[in-house]
Amino acid sequence: MKSKWLLLLLGAVSLSANAQPRLPQNYYWQKFDNGLEVVVIENPKVPLATIEIAVKNGAYTEGPEYSGLSHLFEHMFFKANKDYPDQEKFINRTKELGAIWNGTTGFERVNYFFTFDKDSLEAGLKFMNAAIRFPIYREEDMQKERPVVDGEFQRGESDPGFQLWIDVNKRTWGDLFTRKNPIGDHNIINTATPEKMMIIKDKYYCPNNSVLVICGDVKHDQAFQLAKKIYGDWKNSGFNPQEKYPIPEFKPLEKSDYNIKISSIAQTPYMMLQWMGPDYRNDSAGTVIADVFSAALNVNASKWQQALVDKGLATYAGITYQTCKYVGPVQAFVVPNPLKMKECYEEVVKQVKMWGDDNYFTDEQLQTAKENLLRDKIRNEEKPSQLPSTLTFWWCSTSLDYFTDYDNNMQKVTRADIQQYVKKYITNRPVVAGLIINDEMNKQYKPSDYFSTAKAF
C-alpha cells in the first residue's frame, strides 16, 4: 500500500516541474517567464487582501559564517529601499495602507506578508516589490538592526524552552547545526555587513527562487495582471540556487546522546527527545506518515497519553514532526511532574520502545487521528490571511502537488506504514535527549541518576 502511493507522490513531483500543479478550488497558479510562481487564492470572506512573498532561504542555506543572517536579512527587508529610503518612511507607508505586516525565518523558508484593504492591492504589490527587489543596506541601519536581532535572540535565551531546544539541536545536527538554527550566532549577527546582505540577495532573492501569493477578496485575472505588470521584469538569476549552492547532507546520528542543563529560570523541568525523521526528497510518503503518527499519539486514548498524562507523570507530552526537504526532526516534548520525574522518564523510554509494536494503536485510534487531521484542516482554512503562509511553507519544503494531495494521502496511511516508519526512524535509532532543570530541583530529584540515553536506549 505504502509503496504504491509513494510512487504516486514521486510521480507527481516529476510532473510538477513543467505542468500546472494540482490545487484546491479557488486557487489559481501561473509561472511567469522570469520563473516567478504566482498563486492567487480567491476568498471574499472579509474585504481584505493579503500578499506574501516566500523565498527558499533560511537556516538550511547557512554555513557557520552566515549563521543567523537569513533572519537579519528578513529584518533589513523592512528597513530601507529605493522608494522608502529609511525605516520611518517605510513604516509610515504601512500606516497609510493600514497594513498588518510581518516576516518570518525558518529552516527552509523566509516569508514576508502584508494584509490591507482589498482596494490597496496594487499599492501593496508595488510596496512589496520595492522592498524585495530594491533594498538599501547602509552600515548605519545595520548597526541599529544588529542589536535588535540579537535582542530577539536574547529574549529566546531568557526562556528555558528555547535553551533546551538549542542544546538538543546542537547535539542532533553536530557540525551542520547552523543549517537548523534560524536564530543564528551572536558573533555573526553582530559583525554582519551590508556586503553579506548583498551576497544573500544575489544568491537567493530572485524570481526563480520565490513564490508570490495573493489572497482575499480579489479576482484572479486582475491579480495576475497586476502581479505581471509589477514583478514581470524581475530578472531571472540564470541559475538554480539550490543547485549552485548545494545544501550538505546531514550525517545520520551515530550514537545516542543526552544532557542535563541547569538553569535558574527553569521553574519546572522540561524534557525533550529528538530523532532524525524523514524528508521530502528521500521519503515523501514518510513525511505524511510522520504527521499521522504524531496525531495518533496526541489523542487522549493513545497509550502514550494514557501512560504519561492520564497517570499524572506528565503535565504535557506532545509529539511533533516538522516536514523538511532536508531531514525533518521528530520531537517529543514532555513537561514532567517534578515529583515523579524518574517514573516519567522511565515511562517515556518504555513507551518509545513500544511505538513500533503491532498493537500500539487500535484501528479506531488511527481513524480518530485521521478524522482529527481532516477537521483541523477546516479550522486551518478558516482565516484567509493565514492561507498564503500555509501554502508557501509547503511550496518551500515540498511542492504544491504535495500540499493539494496531502489529505488524500494522509487517509491512506495504515498501521503497517506507521510500524515501518517507527522502525526506520525511531526504534533502535540514536536519539538525543535533553532535560532542563533548576539547581534546587536538580539537587532534590537527582536526574543524573537515571536521565541517560546510555542506560535507556
Add this chain to the structure above:
Amino acid sequence: MKRIIQHITIYVLTAIPLVTLAQTDKAYDMNINGVKVIVQPSGNEIVVIQTIIKGGVQNYSADKAGIESLAINALTECGTLKDDKNSFKDKLDKISARVNGGTGMDFAGFTLNCIKRDFETAWPLYTDAMLSPRFDEKEFNRMRQDAINIIRAGESNPDNAIRKMARQTAFAGRNYAKDPEGTVEIVTKLTAAETKKYWESVFTRSRMVIIVVSELDKSMIEGKVKEFLAKVPAGTAFKLKEETYSPEANTFKPKERENATNYIQGITGAPLPGTADYNAFVLAMRIFSMRHFIEIRTKNGLSYAPGSRFSEGKTPYANFSVSTTEPDKYIAVARNLIDKVKKEGFTAEELKNEKTGYLTGIYYRQETNEEQANALATNEVVHNNWKRSVDIKNDINKVTLEQANSAFKKYIGYVTWVYQGDPKKVDGKLYTQKTTPPIPAEKKAF
C-alpha cells in the same frame, strides 16, 4: 512546545477585539430565562459557543486566587456524572471537538468549538461539563499538580514573569493584583470539595452571557439554550465594579532574574469604559505604540520588542514594555518621547492612518468565529454593550485629533515601573526622578 506555551498562556485582556460585519447576516440577541444570548451568523461550518461567567478576579479573595481557573479546568479534566474523564475526552476526540475554558481579570469563558455536523454530539458533552461536573478527587489531584507545573512554566517565561510582577506591583491591594492562575502556594492547598462549591456559587444565570457564532438555526439555538438554562440556578444579581488606576508618583521596583537581557514594564492610567475619552485613548495609544516602536527600535536599535498598549478592562490601564540591553538609555528615550507627544501632540496624518489601520484590524479579527465570539463577549462584559463591537467603525471615525491628544495628556501620568534582570545594570533613579533624564552616553548592560 507550541501547545504547552498556548496551554500556559494566561487569559489576559489586552486590546478589546472588535468586529464589524462584512458578510453573512446581522448579529442579534435574545433573552432566554434572564440570560442574554448573543448570536452572530458566521457563514461557515464551524460552531463556536462561549458561556461567559462574569466577575473574574472580583469573584474570589486574594488568598483563593487560582480557584476559578482550577474550577474551569476541572469541568473537562475531572469527568462528568455521565462520563469519567477519559470517556468524556475520547468522545470529544472522536469528533475533534474542542471544549476548554480559562479565566481572566473580568470574566471566565467556557468554549465549544466543533464542526456543524458534529454539533448534536458535542452540545450534550459541553453542557454536561458545566451542569454536572464530577470533581473526581483522584483526577482533581492530578489536575492540580498540572496546574502547579503550569504556573511554574509560566514563571519560567520572561514575558509572563515581568507582566505578572507589573500587575502585582501596580495594583497591590486591589482586585487586579490577583493572578487568575493563582500561585503555587495557594493552588497546592485548594481541595476538590471547595473548588466544586466555588463553581456552584458562580455558575448562575445572573452572571452569565452566552455567545453563539455559527450557522445554527435561530430556533434550534433557542431550544437548546432554553433547555440548558432551565437547569442553571438563577443566582443573585451581580454587577462588576469599575476601578480607575492613577499612580501618584513614578516608582521603580527591580528584581533579580537570570535573564539574557533586561525586561522592563511600566503601568499608568487610562479612561474607564463608557467615558467620553475612551475611543480617543484607544487611537492615541495605537499611534503612540508606533512612535514608541520607531523611536526605540528603528532609530535607536534598543529593543526587538518594544510595546505600548491600552489594556482594556474594568480596571483599564496603559502599559509600556521592553526587553533591552540598555535599560538606562531606554527610559531616557521613552520619557523624552512621552514629553514630546504631550507637548506637540500627534499629527492629523497619523490619526487618519490609524483609523485606516484600525479598520483593517477589525476585519482581520473577524476572520475566525472564535475571534468574533471574543469580541462580542468582551464588549458585553466590559462595556455592557456587545453592539459596540459592530458600531465601533463609525464611533472611531468620529474621534478628532484634539480628543486624541487631550486623552493622551490626561491619562499618561506617573508610571509604576518594574524590572527583571541584573539590578546592578540599571539606574532606578532615571525611572523615578521627576525631571525627564537626558539620553545617556552609550553603555552596554551586558
